[in-house]
Amino acid sequence: MCTYDDETMEPVPPKLNPGEREVVMICHDECIFHTNECKRRMWLRDNEQPIKKKGNGHAIHVSDYICETTGHLALTPAQIAAQEALPPNSRLQSYDARKIIYPGKDHDKCKTHLAVNIFEYTNPNKIGLWVFDCSSAHEGLAEDALNVHNMNINLGGKQRHMRDTIIPLSNPPPSPGKIDTRGTTQSMSYPSDHPNPDLAGKAKGMKVVLQERESAWDEFERRRGGKKLLGKCKDCQMSNIKKDAARQLALAEAMGTDDTISDEVLEAAQSEDFVNEKPRIQHYLESRGHKCLFLPKFHCELNPIEMLWGYVKYRFRNATDGKFPTARELIPQCLDLCNVHTIRIFFRKSWRYIDAYRKGLDARQAAFAVKEYKSHRRVGLTRDILATLAMVWCTLMSSHNLILHVS
Known part of the structure; x- marks a missing residue:
C-alpha cells in the first residue's frame, strides 16, 4: 500500500517487487439525511418559543465510496472529458461511484451501482481492497449459493437450484472398500436430460446430497441411530423468524441435542463448501481480481467514511432551511467540499485505530x-x-x- 507524508499528506509510492501490484483500500458506507435535520440551537427573544417542524422530513439516502488515492471515487474533469470523446459504447456507465437516492412516492427508486469500473479506470493496474460494514444487505448470498436453509430433505419441491460444488477434502475419510468422493465435483440438481423424467431438472435435496458424499452419509447414519429424518422441528421454525442461520447452528451445537435441528442440516453445514460460502458482493469483487473485507460490528471508528458523514452533516445542518429542494442541492455540494487531503486524514486516523487494536489495546x-x-x-x-x-x-x-x- 502507498503511504502518505505526515505533514503534507502527499503520497509516498511503495517499493514493489516484480509481479506485485499496489493495493488500495476503498471504504463504502451509506448515510441518510433528512430535510428537517437543521441546527438545534438558535437565538430567540425573551418569551419566544422555537417553531420546529414535526418529524424528520423527507429522507435522502447517500451511498458513497472513498479511497486515499483519489478521495471520492470519481473521475476528474479531465478524465470525464476523455470519456466523452470516446464512442458511446466505449464509455463508462457512470463517472461517479456516489449514489444519491430519493426514496418515496414520485421520487427516484433505489438503483444498483457498481463502482469497480470507476476504480479500475482511476487506479489502473491496482488491486482494490473493498471494505464494507457487517450488515445483512452486504452479506447476502447469491440466489444459487450453497445454503442448507434453502434445501428440502427430499428432492424436488419448493427449493432453490444451487450451484455446483467440489466435495471438501476435509470430509470424513471413506470406509474400507468405499469410494472416496472427496475432491470430486458435485451437482446440486439433476441434469435436465436425466433418463428418469421424474428426476430431470429437479433439486436433489439434503438426503441425496449427503448420500452422494458417501463418507459423510455413513457418518450421519452412524450418528442418527435409526431416528426419523426431520427437516426442522417447531422450535427451529419459530427461532428462524428471529435468529439468523449462524446463530441457530451455534445454539444447536451448544445444546447438544438432535431435537433442535436435523442431523442433515448440521452435517451439510459442517462441510467447508457450505460453511465458507461467500456473500454475493465478495464473489463479484474477487471475480474482478479484487479483495473484499467486512468490518466487525460496533466498530465504526475503523471505517474512515464515518468521519466523512460527520464532516458533511455539520455543514448541511448549518445551511439547510428544511425544504427538500434545498436539501437536494446542498448534499452534493457538502460532499464535494471534503477534498482528498481531508479524506487522507480520515484514513490516517482509522489506520491508527487498527494499529492500536492490533497491539492489544x-x-x-x-x-x-x-x-x-x-x-x-x-x-x-x-x-x-x-x-x-x-x-x-x-x-x-x-x-x-x-x-x-x-x-
Whole structure:
C-alpha cells in the first residue's frame, strides 16, 4: 500500500517487487439525511418559543465510496472529458461511484451501482481492497449459493437450484472398500436430460446430497441411530423468524441435542463448501481480481467514511432551511467540499485505530492512543501508551482529591 507524508499528506509510492501490484483500500458506507435535520440551537427573544417542524422530513439516502488515492471515487474533469470523446459504447456507465437516492412516492427508486469500473479506470493496474460494514444487505448470498436453509430433505419441491460444488477434502475419510468422493465435483440438481423424467431438472435435496458424499452419509447414519429424518422441528421454525442461520447452528451445537435441528442440516453445514460460502458482493469483487473485507460490528471508528458523514452533516445542518429542494442541492455540494487531503486524514486516523487494536489495546486505551500519537498509520508502543495513560489518570485523580480537600 502507498503511504502518505505526515505533514503534507502527499503520497509516498511503495517499493514493489516484480509481479506485485499496489493495493488500495476503498471504504463504502451509506448515510441518510433528512430535510428537517437543521441546527438545534438558535437565538430567540425573551418569551419566544422555537417553531420546529414535526418529524424528520423527507429522507435522502447517500451511498458513497472513498479511497486515499483519489478521495471520492470519481473521475476528474479531465478524465470525464476523455470519456466523452470516446464512442458511446466505449464509455463508462457512470463517472461517479456516489449514489444519491430519493426514496418515496414520485421520487427516484433505489438503483444498483457498481463502482469497480470507476476504480479500475482511476487506479489502473491496482488491486482494490473493498471494505464494507457487517450488515445483512452486504452479506447476502447469491440466489444459487450453497445454503442448507434453502434445501428440502427430499428432492424436488419448493427449493432453490444451487450451484455446483467440489466435495471438501476435509470430509470424513471413506470406509474400507468405499469410494472416496472427496475432491470430486458435485451437482446440486439433476441434469435436465436425466433418463428418469421424474428426476430431470429437479433439486436433489439434503438426503441425496449427503448420500452422494458417501463418507459423510455413513457418518450421519452412524450418528442418527435409526431416528426419523426431520427437516426442522417447531422450535427451529419459530427461532428462524428471529435468529439468523449462524446463530441457530451455534445454539444447536451448544445444546447438544438432535431435537433442535436435523442431523442433515448440521452435517451439510459442517462441510467447508457450505460453511465458507461467500456473500454475493465478495464473489463479484474477487471475480474482478479484487479483495473484499467486512468490518466487525460496533466498530465504526475503523471505517474512515464515518468521519466523512460527520464532516458533511455539520455543514448541511448549518445551511439547510428544511425544504427538500434545498436539501437536494446542498448534499452534493457538502460532499464535494471534503477534498482528498481531508479524506487522507480520515484514513490516517482509522489506520491508527487498527494499529492500536492490533497491539492489544481495548476501546478506551485505543481512543487515548489515537489522540496522543499522530504518526501515520500507527500509534506508539503498547508499554508507552499504558504508562502515559496511567500517568494522566493519576494526575486527574490527584487534582480531584485536591479539590475535595480544599472544599
